[in-house]
Amino acid sequence: MSRVLATYNIKGGVGKTSAAVNLAYLAARSGASTLLWDLDPQGASTYLFRVRPKVAGGVRKLVRRRSDVEKLIKGTDYEHLDLLPADFSYRHMDLALDAAKHSTDRLARVLEPLRREYEYIFLDCPPSISLVSENVFEAADALLVPIIPATLSSRTFEQLEALVRGGPQVLAFFSMVEVRKSLHREVMAQLRAAHVTMLGAAIPSADEVERMGVQRAVVAEIAPGGRAAIAYEALWWDVRRRLAVARGVG
Amino acid sequence: MKPTGTDLLLPDGTTPAAVLDTLSTRLSLREGPAGARDRRFYDTFDGLLRAAGLAFVHESGRSVLLAIDDGSEQAAMPAPNPPEHVFVADLEPGPLRDALAGIIEVRALLPLVRIHGVQHAFGVLDDSAKTVVRLALEEPAVLGSHGRRVTLAARIRLGAVRGYDKELRRVLDTLVDDLGLRPAERSELDDAVLATGASPGGVSSKVDVALARDERSDVAVASILRRLAEVMECNLPGVIAEVDPEFLHDYRVAVRRSRAVMKELKRVFPAEQLARFRVELRWLQQVTGPARDLDVYVLDFDELRSGLAEPARSDLEPLLRVLRARRALAHRDMVRALRSDRAMELRAQWPAFLPELVTLPAEGRPDAMRPIGELTGERIVKVYRRMIKMGRAIDDSSPPESLHELRKQGKELRYLLELFGLPLHPGDVVKPLVRSLKALQDTLGRHQDREVQIATLRSLRDDVVTLRGGAGALMAMGVLIEHLGEDERSARAEFADRFASFAAKEQRALVRETFTS
Numbered sequence: 108m109s110r111v112l113a114t115y116n117i118k119g120g121v122g123k124t125s126a127a128v129n130l131a132y133l134a135a136r137s138g139a140s141t142l143l144w145d146l147d148p149q150g151a152s153t154y155l156f157r158v159r160p161k162v163a164g165g166v167r168k169l170v171r172r173r174s175d176v177e178k179l180i181k182g183t184d185y186e187h188l189d190l191l192p193a194d195f196s197y198r199h200m201d202l203a204l205d206a207a208k209h210s211t212d213r214l215a216r217v218l219e220p221l222r223r224e225y226e227y228i229f230l231d232c233p234p235s236i237s238l239v240s241e242n243v244f245e246a247a248d249a250l251l252v253p254i255i256p257a258t259l260s261s262r263t264f265e266q267l268e269a270l271v272r273g274g275p276q277v278l279a280f281f282s283m284v285e286v287r288k289s290l291h292r293e294v295m296a297q298l299r300a301a302h303v304t305m306l307g308a309a310i311p312s313a314d315e316v317e318r319m320g321v322q323r324a325v326v327a328e329i330a331p332g333g334r335a336a337i338a339y340e341a342l343w344w345d346v347r348r349r350l351a352v353a354r355g356v357g
Numbered sequence: 358m359k360p361t362g363t364d365l366l367l368p369d370g371t372t373p374a375a376v377l378d379t380l381s382t383r384l385s386l387r388e389g390p391a392g393a394r395d396r397r398f399y400d401t402f403d404g405l406l407r408a409a410g411l412a413f414v415h416e417s418g419r420s421v422l423l424a425i426d427d428g429s430e431q432a433a434m435p436a437p438n439p440p441e442h443v444f445v446a447d448l449e450p451g452p453l454r455d456a457l458a459g460i461i462e463v464r465a466l467l468p469l470v471r472i473h474g475v476q477h478a479f480g481v482l483d484d485s486a487k488t489v490v491r492l493a494l495e496e497p498a499v500l501g502s503h504g505r506r507v508t509l510a511a512r513i514r515l516g517a518v519r520g521y522d523k524e525l526r527r528v529l530d531t532l533v534d535d536l537g538l539r540p541a542e543r544s545e546l547d548d549a550v551l552a553t554g555a556s557p558g559g560v561s562s563k564v565d566v567a568l569a570r571d572e573r574s575d576v577a578v579a580s581i582l583r584r585l586a587e588v589m590e591c592n593l594p595g596v597i598a599e600v601d602p603e604f605l606h607d608y609r610v611a612v613r614r615s616r617a618v619m620k621e622l623k624r625v626f627p628a629e630q631l632a633r634f635r636v637e638l639r640w641l642q643q644v645t646g647p648a649r650d651l652d653v654y655v656l657d658f659d660e661l662r663s664g665l666a667e668p669a670r671s672d673l674e675p676l677l678r679v680l681r682a683r684r685a686l687a688h689r690d691m692v693r694a695l696r697s698d699r700a701m702e703l704r705a706q707w708p709a710f711l712p713e714l715v716t717l718p719a720e721g722r723p724d725a726m727r728p729i730g731e732l733t734g735e736r737i738v739k740v741y742r743r744m745i746k747m748g749r750a751i752d753d754s755s756p757p758e759s760l761h762e763l764r765k766q767g768k769e770l771r772y773l774l775e776l777f778g779l780p781l782h783p784g785d786v787v788k789p790l791v792r793s794l795k796a797l798q799d800t801l802g803r804h805q806d807r808e809v810q811i812a813t814l815r816s817l818r819d820d821v822v823t824l825r826g827g828a829g830a831l832m833a834m835g836v837l838i839e840h841l842g843e844d845e846r847s848a849r850a851e852f853a854d855r856f857a858s859f860a861a862k863e864q865r866a867l868v869r870e871t872f873t874s
Contacts, residue, residue, distance in 0.1 A: 138419060138430075138433060140430075156487075157485045157486060157487035158487065178520075179520075180519055180520060181518075181519060181520035181521070182488075182517075182518035182519035182520055182521065183488075183518075184480060184487065184488040186491070189519055323486075
């Protein structure tokens with residue numbers, strides 16, 4: 108059965124794209140056929156995979172299912188990992204969704220034919236609360252939520268849980284962690300105590316994560332065996348375990 | 358025509374290293390990981406996967422079903438160790454099981470060949486250093502007979518990256534037109550199988566013997582029987598080792614076909630040898646019968662049971678245990694018979710007699726020198742007419758035996774048509790005749806199978822009742838017997854229609870016209 112996983116946070120710059128790209132890479136590396144849909148008009152993950160940010164026909168045709176989505180997909184440098192690229196027209200995705208019928212499940216419908224082919228589908232989402240995020244909540248089986256352990260992060264988490272109640276599973280994890288900062292350590296301890304759904308793995312703020320944009324590669328290639336690469340592996344293991352538990356397998 | 362294959366062989370006399378050097382001046386390459394590969398391939402004895410364009414391989418803790426033409430994965434599952442053999446029934450439910458089920462059915466996937474080798478992977482890059490084509494250089498070797506390592510031709514395999522078809526064609530053109538590589542005619546797997554001395558596609562039980570209409574009948578009959586003896590011989594080890602039930606099935610079909618040929622074309626044989634070998638082959642048929650009947654019973658058990666409602670369905674479990682135990686005993690007895698001196702003598706003497714047949718004097722063998730087309734045409738008409746006569750005599754008051762006798766004749770007609778009809782007579786007559794015969798035989802077969810099943814169930818009652826849950830099973834068996842009885846009656850009711858189309862006026866005219874000319 109295919110699983111749709113969305114990296115999502117209302118705030119920007121928290122490590123959504125890094126998580127989507129590195130986790131999708133790990134899924135594909137295990138042999139599972141994997142798709143990443145770059146929903147962010149800025150196209151950061153499309154850029155990382157060196158694919159042209161272009162979707163023929165633009166967002167309007169795509170959300171109305173007038174384009175053959177299978178023809179828009181591009182293979183990446185990594186086996187079993189494909190990309191549905193970003194397009195600049197995605198900046199008007201809200202309008203395109205609003206203009207279509209069934210405006211909250213358009214993305215789920217676009218994904219429908221792909222769920223047979225891909226074991227994992229990752230959605231790299233733009234930061235916002237909008238019709239796009241409503242669509243993401245409808246389409247996703249789980250939200251992967253990166254949280255920077257700073258003030259107000261607990262509030263972000265609670266807001267999100269309230270927002271998606273009854274929707275996809277919320278799997279939050281700490282991102283851009285600096286263990287030398289006592290504030291980070293304190294916030295992490297507090298949040299873990301207060302929210303049992305918080306994942307154990309935490310992604311450090313590391314040079315190799317920042318270098319992804321320069322080298323246009325995943326951390327496992329930039330610094331294999333490095334702190335970040337190990338953290339993403341732990342995170343992926345944690346995510347799969349939670350998914351299995353939710354499905355009643357584990 | 359442009360080659361469509363993506364497996365390329367190096368030009369003669371070049372080394373992989375030299376080709377790589379030239380390649381890197383023409384294409385922008387990024388070297389990926391190099392590593393040893395150890396792949397174990399599997400297929401059924403008769404090569405069902407290859408015939409479907411697929412290959413089953415175990416590599417690095419996974420079992421994978423691949424498309425042979427482009428190497429794409431169709432389905433996979435984790436498997437820490439390479440399996441000894443694979444049955445659909447033993448696989449976890451999932452895409453791999455689903456993909457295999459329709460193709461191999463009850464057959465076992467057996468180890469076919471093991472390919473070792475070093476693989477160097479490369480990405481062919483575009484202007485933004487993005488991989489647009491995958492390229493792998495393979496230097497494979499296979500372990501042949503007696504543990505001998507045989508090196509296979511080095512290959513360059515191109516892998517498509519989705520959405521970059523134009524780039525793939527461009528790279529293929531460069532490799533073929535500019536660098537002189539040539540598309541491989543055979544898959545790497547076929548290359549490896551050939552290197553072990555086996556033949557790609559496995560061992561078929563088909564009888565595909567070329568015959569000419571005016572050929573001497575004894576020559577034609579001897580070639581058909583030699584091929585059937587070969588089929589028996591090929592399947593025998595699998596029968597004895599109980600690899601999968603199809604070995605025994607194919608073995609018995611070959612025995613039965615041989616017997617039908619001897620019976621229908623008896624006047625090409627000298628009387629004394631004919632009598633002797635007919636007795637011996639009949640014996641083979643008999644000693645393998647109970648094991649096959651019980652195989653079928655166990656294989657069909659789920660279907661049989663599916664006709665029952667719960668809880669009767671689960672109540673039948675003790676019956677399955679009894680059937681399995683009986684089946685094991687029947688197989689033991691069969692293997693003992695097949696290993697006996699009598700069977701060994703037959704195995705040696707029967708295939709030795711067949712080439713001799715054509716050298717024997719023609720006296721006492723009045724049909725030996727007649728053209729096979731004429732002789733088989735005559736026999737086909739004769740058996741067909743006999744069936745018409747027998748079938749017409751059957752009415753609602755006829756005993757079941759009359760249907761069984763008709764079915765036996767039907768089998769003989771079917772074998773005559775399959776072995777001699779298709780190669781020697783017009784297909785547009787033979788094929789529809791076989792079709793209407795098959796439909797009739799299916800009905801007659803169902804009628805008889807149900808009767809035998811009912812008798813078997815009755816004979817097992819004493820065994821079943823002594824087991825835990827035996828009383829419940831006995832009740833469920835009662836319901837089953839009732840269902841089987843209903844189906845037997847419905848087959849009997851179908852008979853008239855099926856026979857009518859088999860014996861239709863136009864078909865009779867066509868048979869007379871085609872086979873008596």
